[in-house]
Amino acid sequence: MNHADHNSRFLTHASVELPIICGAMYPCSNPELVAATSEAGALGVVQPVSLTYVHGYAFREGLRYIHQLTTKPIAMNALIERSSKRYHERMVQWVHIALEEGIRFFVTSLGNPRWVVDLVHSENGIVYHDVTERKWATKGQDAGVDGFIAVNNRAGGHAGQKTAVQLFDELCDFNIPLICAGGISTPSEFIDALKLGYQGVQMGTRFIATKECTASEHYKQAIVNATEDDIVLSERITGVPVSIINTPYVKNTGLNVGPLARRLLKGPRTKHLMRLGYVLKSFWQLKRALLDQKGRFEYWQAGKSVSGIRSIETTRDLITRFKEAINH
DSSP: OOOTTEEEEEEEEHHHHSSEEOOOOTTTOHHHHHHHHHHTEEEEOOOOOIIITTTTOOOHHHHHHHHHOOSHHHHHHHHOSSSSSHHHHHHHHHHHHHHHHOOOOEEESSTTTTHHHHHHTTTTEEEEEEESSSHHHHHHHTTTTEEEEEETTTBBBHHHHHHHHHHHHHHHHGOOEEEEESSSOOOHHHHHHHHHHHHEEEEHHHHHBBSOOOOOHHHHHHHOOOOOOGGGHHHHHHTSSSEOOHHHHHHHHHHSSOOHHHHHHHHHHHHHHHHHHHHHHHHHHHHHHHHTTOOOOOEEEEEEEEOOOOBBBBBHHHHHHHHHTTTT
């Protein structure tokens, strides 16, 4: 079955051969993984906090290093929540640098993307926005985004609450490209998403279990070994539910925040400060777990797509299997 006509808008927007995005991941989006994804014909996405804080690159130098590894297009993720003025100013700076370094595809999440859209469109770029339900899609459309990353209830990280089918039905009348994010790790699941009407897919967990990802072997093997029943939602990373593997470490530390923290997370004056506190703490914990080669800190994000992941392979081999599926 040839889906070329169906997904041509996304392929044109992203300037890629295959309608697959390697989703931006903190802390897993190392430069080599981003570059390998794009080089193989899909779209690698830079996660700037991961690039700078975890992998140790000044942002511009990190982008230039990736461009040394591939001449194919890459994208940038802009988390645009305004919980910190300093963070927002840094994100604005990163977007400017990315544009100066030739990036023209951006994925926004957790906020109003208007300022990113205005900046990127002024340079003839494209902005897709993460959405989990119609109200966020409406705000994204009002801001002028070019497409949606539809995050469903099988995704890793901040998962949505709706199935891929429910989300497609809810968003298809916006008449802009929809990318299915969550629950995709096999070529058959990829084809099913395209048949449903999505113009592409975003995978994260599947790309962690690749040779180019610098996650520890313990993390990768945990993904290979896990079933979807091993994926649970934890409030203790960012204050809102995040999908992680239910390891002994997680069972010991618990999944829920305390009653006082829950009250502060809901308060209009306190929620942003509380979220910032959780995020700063989790940045350190997730970085430690990613780099821990002894496997002592089993604090690993993953989505329900673990059910279809049975090996650690090169990014090129992975993407080749998906290319073969779409061309049949």
